[in-house]
Amino acid sequence: MRLLSTSVVLSLLLTTTASAEWILSAPPREDADEAARLYAPLAAELSKALNDKVVFKAPTGWAAFSQEMKEDKYDFVIDGPHFVAWRMEHTRHVPLVRVDGQLAYTVFAGKDGPARLEDLKFKNVCSMASPNLAAVVLLAQFDSYVAPNVVAPRGGFKGALAAFEEGRCAAVALPNFFIEKLPPEKVAGLKTLFTSTEMPGLALTAGPRVPAAQHTLLVKALTDPAAQTNLKPLLDNLSGKEGGALVPAAATDYAGYQKLLEGVVWGW
Template sequence: MPNAPLVRRGMVGLVLLVVFSSTALAQGLIFTAPPRESPAAGAKLYGPLAEALTRLLGKKVTYQHPENWLRYQRNMRNDTYDIIFDGPHFASWRMTHLGHRAVAKLPGTLEFYLLRAKDNPDIKAPEDLIGKKICGISPPNLSTLSVLARFDNPVRQPIILGIRGGMGKVYKRFMSGSCDALVLRTTFYKKKLKPDDRAGLEIIYHTPPLPNQVITVSKRLSPAEQRRLAQALTTPGPVQKASLSIVKRFGGKARSFVKATQAEYEGHNALLEGVIFGW
């Protein structure tokens, strides 16, 4: 058979192509976000974006729920994740230590109020809270870390009473008399509390504004893939459409992600390092 060597070479090439494609598929990317919801809810929220990114990048992108905060932080420090959506303090740490790049963020800033009850004569300023309890979402949530950054001396700080379940639960716990002060996001204070509720509170500290939540990517994505991802998230198309449920939940009235820069996230890792055990 005169063409047998040619046929064999063609078969070998086909086998190599299949092997190469399977290897590329196996070496997929992991997309994650903090465990703020159940695994099922996380898959519903982030799964569509992972599928859209798979089609965009030509390699499998899988959403992985981190199970809990300890595992999330451990896996992040071990560089397990390739694409992550979370707060500026975590993103800054990854940029500094793992070489992550910021590709797209939610518009606006993250700011928080430290509040006291107006009828509490013992609390007039943040310094009056040293050694006293503040109700806030459990660290490493950005709200409580932003307030703790106000206190330079680590042995002269308030005691954080960590609350799970969101800002509404923080307010309810404060109103039950569990704490001397509380931390709320400024938008929650202005939009979710009733006028009568706000009338009973006084702002004693307003944290400096921080850039909003952001999507960062690891060095395992090439510069070209990073640019393609940033463009797809911030311009109309299938990827932006798949991200709208995330924007709606975390971005208020925002319509889409916007492009992010490295510079605006620099230095915010200081909120974590030396403050939270393990960082």
Template sequence: MRARMLLLALGLCVMQPSLAADPLIMTAPPRESEEAGQKQYEVTASYISDVLGRPVHYQHPGAWLRYQHDMRNDVYDIVFDGPHFASWRVAHLDHEMLIRLPGSLQFHLLTGAGNDQVNEPDDMIGRKFCGISPPNLSTLSILGRFRNPVRQPVVRGVKGGMGAVYKAFQQEQCEAFVVRTAYYRNAMSEEDRKGLKIIYTSPAMPNQSISVSSRLTPQERGKLRQALLSEAGTQALQPTLNRFASKAKRFIATDNAEFKDYNTLLEGVIFGW
């Protein structure tokens, strides 16, 4: 609650009567700098504030460990992130799912086409694969296939996105690598794909979403869902659409049932969620 108390100390709650409620904190994972995060999400936070008639402030988490810490301590009220985090908040913090990006998230574990020693997932036990470091969903989706921690592949964490992951594999830093199926289809050339084989494809999961905390009333939750699905809401979400789903025209409605059990990708894993 550190951030919430700071906002109150700064006097942000001293507003006209219609905005007298406690400020709400909106956030997203620290996938960009604080400045870039402000540009990405401030317009949405401002729109939500207008819709609810109470202050909504975007807060950049700063780092992944802070993001995880504050999430576990129920600091955040409005969150845009992946299905594993959203599912965890539904299961443990009484969050409600409102809307999500259309489509699904699914990942391929790949190795070289000529690698005769690796043909199926279990062949990767004890071997190293490249992926964006946990808690990134791509890497967790692969580790989720190997629930026994002593019979898992070894993660070679890579920074810089899926292009960097593929480059690390090409540099022989690992025996396999994980990328989103959409990246495999759309960003890799036909020549690239011919030189690879798919070892494993994760189950499809719902795309990134927005969930809200129990500090929003049921009436506010319903009102906000409808507002974010409206034309004005779509405009306010446009920076997020442009970055994460450039071909999508708008978010779609969702509910808690669609995100059931994806929290298991986070809980009990080796990095200690």
């Protein structure tokens, strides 16, 4: 058998590396077409910064997203602090940039509904499906054997609020950025049962296949004003308001939030 020369082997390795695609993903909050529209500009900015191809892969659902994350199939992921911390702990991901601002969640009941958070044991609470952070924060307040049943109607948080108003749930769990956009008279008609502490915003992490030497370059590229302009629809969507922005992320800000998954959400 003829042995390949060192130069040929190196050439083959470089060709294989260059032809590989980096995979970007995010939680399945939108349908595949809408997700592609929102995240394609982020894949383009990453591709430009790396001078290599980054493609966005929309997961088929929460189960697929969770499984592929556990199998370290993604090179870049942008999502909430509980997932960021889990990947830091288990798959050596590093946070690069985060959506500016803090996250917090509030659980409401009707004026004549349950009086205390603990009154929601075994009851239906409308929200997004677990492991969305709104549901996870709610479930973390209860022992698993008495936890509320999270009802996730179609239509995201808007659908959850509508279902609560129709009487399908005893309470509703919503992000504060969503609540801030509601008419004051609607909020005035609700009873606050619980408000979470503030948590760091959604972050973009890079996996172990992304060279550490590229991290600073990526942070600089993604926080550049021109990139932020290109990413405006996505950033406004992720921040829940106009003027969303990316800022450098610190790993210390996310340490420990994996506990919102582990021992709280089945399978984690």
